[in-house]
Amino acid sequence: MSSKRSRRIFFNGLALAVFAVMVFPVYWMVSTAFKPGSEIFANTPVWFPYHPTLSNFGDAIHRPHFWADVKNSLVIVCAVVLMSLVLAFLAALALAKFRFYGRRAFIVLIIAVQMIPLNALIIPIYLVLSKANRVNTLSGVIVTYLTFVLPFTIWTLRGFMLGVPRDLEEASQVDGTTRFGAFLRILLPLIGPGLVATSIFAFIQAWNEYIMAAVLLHDPSKQTLTVWLASFTGDRGTAWGPLMAGATLTALPVVIFFVAVQRKIAFGLTAGAVRG
């Protein structure tokens, strides 16, 4: 009995240690963001913001181009999500519900496409866009992002569509609706949550991207939030407080959305393993 208890204590202690090591950088970012300069630049680290202040956040958002870059990020992300969702919905429908010649080739294509390193493609994409006078425009970045978001949106949506019980489709067909009509009427509401989860993942992908945006957008007022944050880091003698505040702000939408859909993905995973 006591060995069982000591085992438990051991594992709990270990778990706490792992938790502390993994989460510490995130904690350190947020706590630094709320510290006044005297607590940030202390010879012995101050572990908790005892005199919390919002001045770092004020400094961060008053830095040049913050709001312009927030807007750019939002414009790019929304355009990418909308377009990829429409295109992916159609393609996923084909994959999930049809057997057709070339289906396998298409699956190979969308999986292989995700394996091509985007940072290798920067060179030709930059040259093609500069030829077309599309460098330094948001539309160039949007189209570029579409390609790396699209394959995985197709794959994920397909997974969600497969999760729809086929009995439901069959039942509605028995009721006499046309196949396609029944299909859309039954399927659409059922994969609603899947559409939401997929679009959030597309959102996160596009929001986090850095190097494409850095290369394709020169003008500081036309850049995205990640590029804004990275230019912050570039300064020597970094202002750590405002930088951590900016980092927190950049991460915030992603973390919120991510935590919201994470359960769904975890569920999708187990469902996939159990489904016969």
Added chain:
Amino acid sequence: MSSRSPAAAAAVPEARVISRRPRRPFVSRLQSGAAPYLLILPACVVIGAVLGYPLYFMGHLSLEHYGLFQLIRHKGEWIGVKNYSQIFHDGFFWHVVFRSLAFTAAAVSLTMVFGTLIALLLVQLGAKMRILLTAGLIFVWATPVVVAVAVWSWMIDFEFGVLNWLLTYLHVGNFNHHDWFASTLSGWAVITSLVVWGAIPFVTLMVFAGLTQVPKELVEAATTDGASPWRIFRDVTVPLLKPIFVILISLSIIWDFQVFNQIWLLLDGQPPPQYFTMSIYAFTTSFQQSQYGLGSAIALVMVVILLIVSFVYIREMVKIGDAE
């Protein structure tokens, strides 16, 4: 590019733990006609235009001299395979290839070992501790790379960084004003830790999800037969989780081999040559030395190496796609 982005979850949504009887043919599947082709057409057009064409163009570029002058004229100068013979005869190029491979091997093994260990720990925990640790992992997973780099460079700051203070405090040595990038080895240690730290949550949660699928009866039977926990892990768990491990390892190799942002940003966009990986090398050759043809050749070699690795992964995923 999607290195470690949360979206990666999508890549493995239905990795199966236990292979099951083959599916009955799906009777109610809609009759094919032109419909499926019309449905995939728009996606194919976009992928072809924004991915296919640049790929073709990159192949073309790699056979050209394309410098600043050619950039202004928008037209390269055909030189055949000269770019390739130049890099293949360059010792530095092979150094970079070797360094990329070595980094990938180190980062992937560390990620897999720690990821699996933490997953095994998760199984042992009670509900409350498990939720706590999972939540922590999810926060790390959700942290964007650019943000993570900012935090890590603050933690290793030579003056007020918490890491130098901690190591000095623990009497590991005198780390006051220690510059982690002064020595190449410690610089790479920082880069590797950052990459592995960001990669662990994904691996852990996937392996954990797999572990929960392992039938309890199997483990119990093995325990009754007197098998040690290690033997159970080796002879029961690992074989059952093999598909998941194959996918996770190949994905990790693909991601770590092309790692770019972490190195680039930790070194303020000016990494010295001893920190070049293939993607950094291709990038600086193109955008800092304006040798777009040569850069394309390097990038293409990288794509080819990656495609070889990807083959395993793609085969595994196609099996899943076919099974439906």
